[in-house]
Amino acid sequence: MPALLGCDPALMARAVARSCEIKAAIVAADEREAGVRAHLNFGHTFGHAIEAGLGYGTWLHGEAVGAGMIMAADLSCRTGRLGRTEGAELADAIGRAGLPVAGPRWPAQRYLDLMAIDKKASQGVPRFVLLQGLGAACIGKVDEALVRETLAGTATADV
Numbered sequence: 001m002p003a004l005l006g007c008d009p010a011l012m013a014r015a016v017a018r019s020c021e022i023k024a025a026i027v028a029a030d031e032r033e034a035g036v037r038a039h040l041n042f043g044h045t046f047g048h049a050i051e052a053g054l055g056y057g058t059w060l061h062g063e064a065v066g067a068g069m070i071m072a073a074d075l076s077c078r079t080g081r082l083g084r085t086e087g088a089e090l091a092d093a094i095g096r097a098g099l100p101v102a103g104p105r106w107p108a109q110r111y112l113d114l115m116a117i118d119k120k121a122s123q124g125v126p127r128f129v130l131l132q133g134l135g136a137a138c139i140g141k142v143d144e145a146l147v148r149e150t151l152a153g154t155a156t157a158d159v
Helices: 009-029 036-041 044-054 061-078 084-096 108-116 144-154
Strands: 128-131 137-140
Touching: 009 036, 036 128, 036 137, 044 061, 044 108, 044 128, 061 084, 061 128, 061 144, 084 128, 108 144
Parallel strands: none
Antiparallel strands: 128 137
16 A cells, blocks of 8 residues: 555556456446446445535545445445454555545435435435445445444544
């Protein structure tokens, strides 16, 4: 991580190339986002709410999605799909990358309203990419009470 944050040219080139290879393979396997391609949206349900609520450009897309990934991992833990240790490992990696580790401190209803109008929502109900372990994901709707619990525990940043 320190070499990436230091923008080491060789390491950056390898990281970008590998990221492109992975994304290209996923997109080629699912051109219409009917299956595995949707997994690329991990963290975006919360992240898009953060971007919309703060005003686009206040946080970079990657910053909002980074915080959203931590929130989605927490939600994955609350649904019993992901262990707390794995969730903590992910949060640690995101923090070491210098990304926000918490969403803005807003009322849960504000997040829910913003997520309901996201382009990936289904009839006003947010769809979440949830982890079933590091490197394994699924798509699903989640009981609102669990989403509210996640928001109470992870939306703590003063903005």
